[in-house]
Amino acid sequence: MTKNNSATLLEQLNKIVSEGRNPTTMDIDLLPTISILEKINQEDAGVADAVRKTIPHIAKAVDAIVPRLQEGGRLIYLGAGTSGRLGILDAVECRPTFSVSESVVIGIIAGGDGAIKNAIEGAEDDSAQGVADLKAIQFNHNDVLVALSASGRTPYAIAALEYANELGAVSVTVTCNPGSPMMDCAQIGICPVVGPECITGSTRMKSGTAQKLVLNMLSTASMIRLGKTYENLMVDVNATNQKLKARAIRIVMQATDCAEQEASEALTAANNHAKLAILMILTGLDAKRAEAILTENNGFLRQAVQAQS
Numbered sequence: 001m002t003k004n005n006s007a008t009l010l011e012q013l014n015k016i017v018s019e020g021r022n023p024t025t026m027d028i029d030l031l032p033t034i035s036i037l038e039k040i041n042q043e044d045a046g047v048a049d050a051v052r053k054t055i056p057h058i059a060k061a062v063d064a065i066v067p068r069l070q071e072g073g074r075l076i077y078l079g080a081g082t083s084g085r086l087g088i089l090d091a092v093e094c095r096p097t098f099s100v101s102e103s104v105v106i107g108i109i110a111g112g113d114g115a116i117k118n119a120i121e122g123a124e125d126d127s128a129q130g131v132a133d134l135k136a137i138q139f140n141h142n143d144v145l146v147a148l149s150a151s152g153r154t155p156y157a158i159a160a161l162e163y164a165n166e167l168g169a170v171s172v173t174v175t176c177n178p179g180s181p182m183m184d185c186a187q188i189g190i191c192p193v194v195g196p197e198c199i200t201g202s203t204r205m206k207s208g209t210a211q212k213l214v215l216n217m218l219s220t221a222s223m224i225r226l227g228k229t230y231e232n233l234m235v236d237v238n239a240t241n242q243k244l245k246a247r248a249i250r251i252v253m254q255a256t257d258c259a260e261q262e263a264s265e266a267l268t269a270a271n272n273h274a275k276l277a278i279l280m281i282l283t284g285l286d287a288k289r290a291e292a293i294l295t296e297n298n299g300f301l302r303q304a305v306q307a308q309s
Contacts, residue, residue, distance in 0.1 A: 016151050017177050018207050022196035040205070043198050047206050050192035051213045057190045058214060062221045064170045064188065065144050069104065069226060072142060075219070077107045078133070078160050079148030080124030082204040083174075083211060084109030085116060087148050090215040096244065098228040099236040105219065108133050110156040127159035134160055141168040146218065148211055149173070150203035152180025152191075161185040174214050176207040190214055227300035230255055235275040235301055239267075248274045256281040275301050283308040 025039050065075055077087025088107030094100050110129065111120025123129070139145070145164040147157040152175035162185060164171040173186035176194055183189040192214065194206040223229070228236040233255055239248040245267075252263035255278045266277035269287050279290045282305050290304075297303040 016153070016180070017193060017195060018150050018197060018203050019201050020196040021200050022198060025198045028198065040198050043195075043206055044209060047192070047194050047209045048213065050194045051210055051217075054190050054192050054214070055217075057188060058217050058221075061144075061146070061172045061188045061190060061218055062225065064172070065218065065222045066225045068142060068144050068170060069222065074103065074143045075105045075222070076134070076137070076139060076143055076145050077105075077148060077215070078109075078130070078145060078157060080110035080154050080156050081115075081119070082208045083148035083150060083154075083157075086208060086211050086215060087146070088116060090212075090219050094219050094223070096240060097234055097237060098223045100223075100228075106137060108137070110154075124154045124156050127155045130156040130159035131163045134163055139164070139167070139169065144170040144172065146172045146174060146215075147182060147186065148175075148215075149180075149182055150176045150207035150211070152177040152182040154182070158182055158185055174211050176203070176210055227298060227303075230275065230278060230301040235278060237274055239272045239274070245272065248272060248277075252277050252281065275299075279304055 022043070028036055028039055031039065069075065077091055078084070079087050088109055091105040091107035094105040095102055109115045110126065111123030114120060115123055145160060147161050149157045152173070158181055161171045161173065161182060165185070165187070171186045172188040172190065173182040174190045175182050176192060178191050178193060183191055192210040194210050197203060197205045197207065199205065228234065233251050235251060235255065237244060237248055237251065239245040248267055249260060249263045251274050252258065252267060253260060258281055262281065263277065266281050267274065270276035270280060276287060276290055276294065279285065279294060279301060280287060283290065285293065285308070293304045293307065294301070297307060
């Protein structure tokens with residue numbers, strides 16, 4: 001890094017909220033274990049409230065994501081370091097929870113898959129790669145990009161946002177620093193301001209927690225709006241292992257008040273699709289007819305049940 005670039009970066013860091021020094025933890029290196037943990041917990045207690053203040057912006061993003069997914073678009077998370085790993089985590093967990101294809105919600109991290117486990121030096125500063133990584137998945141105007149960065153100044157993510165805007169796609173950012181370049185660049189900015197970290201600059205802490213909460217809200221609310229739940233049950237769960245099969249049986253029992261044997265038999269007839277099994281039990285329809293009714297109601301179980309009442 002040249003001297004001028006170093007000076008510019010230092011000036012930027014001095015203005016970033018999450019890089020500031022936290023006055024309440026200046027003595028943290030002197031404290032016994034219990035007091036260290038109490039300090040961390042006290043700081044964490046404010047994260048949910050910071051996220052709460054951004055709910056109108058999160059809602060705007062969800063209302064942009066849902067129609068794009070309905071029309072065959074994709075939800076793409078992109079970031080570097082902790083932010084990138086959080087995006088990948090949320091993308092991966094959407095698959096078994098809501099039975100969405102791995103091609104629908106995608107996580108991309110600067111430096112590629114190797115950066116999931118190891119720090120890749122300089123990856124977050126590579127603007128060209130941010131664009132290249134989107135091109136590699138044929139990112140297009142039907143998709144939604146959610147770019148993640150605690151600082152809001154990551155060149156990799158900024159370039160990706162700019163490319164998304166050029167294509168006419170929806171661009172969203174999740175950052176913890178107001179007035180950052182990414183907030184200026186994204187069409188929808190979500191910025192929970194959690195303040196300085198317990199350990200200066202360790203944005204895997206409060207900033208990471210805030211980003212995780214926002215991602216949970218973005219994906220979960222979007223999936224609810226897409227009909228992936230019935231009441232508060234995740235009826236589109238993909239029963240791919242013994243634990244999930246047991247959960248599917250329990251979900252069918254909870255949704256219908258039926259006995260375990262009836263739930264298990266319905267699931268078998270429904271090829272382990274909990275949503276279909278529930279509709280069969282609640283309406284008395286066979287699997288083929290129940291599936292047709294679900295299709296007619298765009299996969300919304302509550303609507304399908306009401307249509308038969």
